[in-house]
Amino acid sequence: MREPTFLVLTALAGGPQHGYAVIEDIAGMTGGRVRLRAGTLYAALDRLRTEGLIEADREEIVQSRLRRYYRLTATGERSLTAETARLRTQATIAERRLRIRRIELGGATS
Amino acid sequence: MREPTFLVLTALAGGPQHGYAVIEDIAGMTGGRVRLRAGTLYAALDRLRTEGLIEADREEIVQSRLRRYYRLTATGERSLTAETARLRTQATIAERRLRIRRIELGGATS
């Protein structure tokens, strides 16, 4: 799972949201670092729906504009939980190696 | 940065290694979940060298087989440190949302 996909699932873990709101949520979540392109977002939404990780929640018309809400499925929740654990494990391994490295090399790298 | 790239940098954070050893290291690190293909590994090595994140360390001939060692550069170390922090931050955000979600929905998802 790549970063944008992970972030979409994280956004929906907070409750149902429509596409554009997901983009805004992710932008806020990452401190503005990640702003998903429309193409990336809607492609990811379609793909995740096909895979059963998310599903349509409801549709609203706000100011004559369609809003299609999506929500995380139980499968999606499990998937996000597993992915989160993986991220944390890898971060821990990398941090341990970096820490040992700094002790051994004393900050003198090439 | 994608997972295989991150894992290659993590492997080299532990000290210089040659290509094949990196594959083995990553396999061990991930409990056998990730076994990089030769194509992925050597392409990543070339790319990371071009980007200045790793560099050639030395070459050895062991049993008439070439071993080309690579090591992390200072730039690579900074890059891995930043990436690790990013992973940890995202894992924390996702976990918080999942935790709140479980309280709110009480385990009843679609």
Add this chain to the structure above:
DNA sequence: GCAGCATATACCGATGATCGGTATATGAGA
């Protein structure tokens, strides 16, 4: 003796997620 496996580097085409751009439409603000 030879087949198969592990070691080791390297190249190739295919896949697929993401990027960047565009299209469409409306309401709000300058």
Add this chain to the structure above:
DNA sequence: TCTCATATACCGATCATCGGTATATGCTGC
């Protein structure tokens, strides 16, 4: 009236990764 924010959707391009193959050697089991 022009631009910006909202909102969904499609398109081609890029590029990391995957899966397979090529090449070569040494070790192990039959």
